[in-house]
Amino acid sequence: MSKQNYGAGKLLLALATVITLSSASYATVPVSAEVAQASTNFTDIKGHWAETSIRKAAELGLVEGYTDGTYKPGANVTRAEFAAMLSRATKYKANKVSQAFSDVPPTNWAAEAVNKVTALGFVNRVDYPNGFVGNKAMTRIELAKWMANGLAAADSEYNKAQGDAKGDKALIPVQEFFKGTLKKSDYPFVTIAMGTGIMTGDAAGKFNVDAPTTRAEVATILLRYMEAEGKKATDFYGLNELREVAKTGTNFNTFGKMKMAAPDASQYKNVNEAFGKSLKLRSDVATVTMSKMIFVDPYPADGKKSVYAPMFHSDADPISKTLYQERYRIFTEYSFTSKVDNLSRLGTLADTGLSIQIGLPIFNANIDKYGANYYTRDERSPKSYNKGQGEKDMWAATYSTKSADDGLAQMYTEDGKMINIRVNK
Numbered sequence: 001m002s003k004q005n006y007g008a009g010k011l012l013l014a015l016a017t018v019i020t021l022s023s024a025s026y027a028t029v030p031v032s033a034e035v036a037q038a039s040t041n042f043t044d045i046k047g048h049w050a051e052t053s054i055r056k057a058a059e060l061g062l063v064e065g066y067t068d069g070t071y072k073p074g075a076n077v078t079r080a081e082f083a084a085m086l087s088r089a090t091k092y093k094a095n096k097v098s099q100a101f102s103d104v105p106p107t108n109w110a111a112e113a114v115n116k117v118t119a120l121g122f123v124n125r126v127d128y129p130n131g132f133v134g135n136k137a138m139t140r141i142e143l144a145k146w147m148a149n150g151l152a153a154a155d156s157e158y159n160k161a162q163g164d165a166k167g168d169k170a171l172i173p174v175q176e177f178f179k180g181t182l183k184k185s186d187y188p189f190v191t192i193a194m195g196t197g198i199m200t201g202d203a204a205g206k207f208n209v210d211a212p213t214t215r216a217e218v219a220t221i222l223l224r225y226m227e228a229e230g231k232k233a234t235d236f237y238g239l240n241e242l243r244e245v246a247k248t249g250t251n252f253n254t255f256g257k258m259k260m261a262a263p264d265a266s267q268y269k270n271v272n273e274a275f276g277k278s279l280k281l282r283s284d285v286a287t288v289t290m291s292k293m294i295f296v297d298p299y300p301a302d303g304k305k306s307v308y309a310p311m312f313h314s315d316a317d318p319i320s321k322t323l324y325q326e327r328y329r330i331f332t333e334y335s336f337t338s339k340v341d342n343l344s345r346l347g348t349l350a351d352t353g354l355s356i357q358i359g360l361p362i363f364n365a366n367i368d369k370y371g372a373n374y375y376t377r378d379e380r381s382p383k384s385y386n387k388g389q390g391e392k393d394m395w396a397a398t399y400s401t402k403s404a405d406d407g408l409a410q411m412y413t414e415d416g417k418m419i420n421i422r423v424n425k
Contacts, residue, residue, distance in 0.1 A: 040058040102131065103132055158233045166188060169291075172190055173205075191239070198225050295329075296312055298324045298325075298329060375394060
């Protein structure tokens with residue numbers, strides 16, 4: 001049972017034995033399901049973004065309210081509280097449960113839950129060398145780690161997914177990744193959390209790694225976790241994308257709606273084989289290489305929404321649904337160095353004729369939130385480059401219709417091999 005204070009074991013005992021207490025005196029203590037009978041009529045959640053999730057989680061007995069009738073959706077959740085909630089949400093069964101931490105003795109109100117989630121692999125003892133410290137607020141990265149580790153303990157494919165997430169080509173669509181503040185050691189946990197849909201970034205594109213987790217967030221996350229638990233890692237389109245990109249730099253195979261046309265000795269079998277190789281230009285004005293290529297179907301008929309869609313595509317643009325309803329969007333990360341003076345950005349495009357449309361702006365303000373480098377339509381991007389100047393890891397956009405005879409214009413690398421991407425129908 002969740003309690004606001006980690007050391008509230010004596011109070012829990014008093015409540016459980018139904019000793020008469022004044023509810024007004026204990027208004028900030030969560031009520032046990034036995035006493036409160038899992039009331040969902042909270043007085044402070046009407047109109048809240050998580051109202052539906054909170055009510056559903058309460059109906060399932062995952063979360064509880066307070067004796068004053070509130071839920072306190074903005075209050076932080078402690079480790080002990082989340083352990084209790086998670087122990088109720090998971091269907092996994094532990095073979096052997098023992099005391100996990102010396103600071104969580106059998107008399108502690110959360111001991112059973114803490115021992116259970118530790119035995120199931122959600123909690124790793126080595127992460128808490130100084131004790132569990134159950135009254136400490138649960139951070140979002142900590143929560144993501146528990147989820148990822150629990151899934152991995154039950155299914156080895158999730159463990160493999162964590163390994164894939166550490167790949168050199170990793171591209172995690174959160175602001176912290178592009179700002180360089182997301183630790184590589186945390187890539188696996190954010191990848192699992194976002195790839196399964198259990199957790200997402202906020203409206204500003206942030207994962208908020210070190211922020212405490214609120215009671216509103218926990219209600220929503222627990223319901224999503226319950227949906228994910230028991231499914232195979234390969235069942236999640238978003239997770240498959242993140243894994244493939246981390247290993248290869250593209251989600252091309254996971255996307256599956258485009259193909260390499262008639263690959264042979266003169267053509268690339270996979271688009272990532274061309275990454276890092278100089279692209280052949282019509283005139284020798286610049287050295288251009290690609291490093292990543294992301295494929296997005298903004299309005300997928302099969303319901304497979306890309307984990308990268310929120311970053312690269314915005315429905316806020318009134319033209320989006322009209323322009324991209326029947327088109328695939330392709331985003332390429334590239335670098336170039338000018339070999340001449342006064343090289344115009346759009347002049348590079350005209351010179352190369354490349355289908356990746358180097359220099360073409362991305363018409364989406366969302367990408368600004370993430371901090372990715374891209375060619376803007378305003379004065380922030382240089383209009384021209386002198387010899388030796390250029391850009392590194394810059395994103396540009398193009399598209400293909402969904403018609404069977406369409407695709408991207410053919411490209412060649414300097415060694416003469418062709419990159420020929422067509423619609424897969």
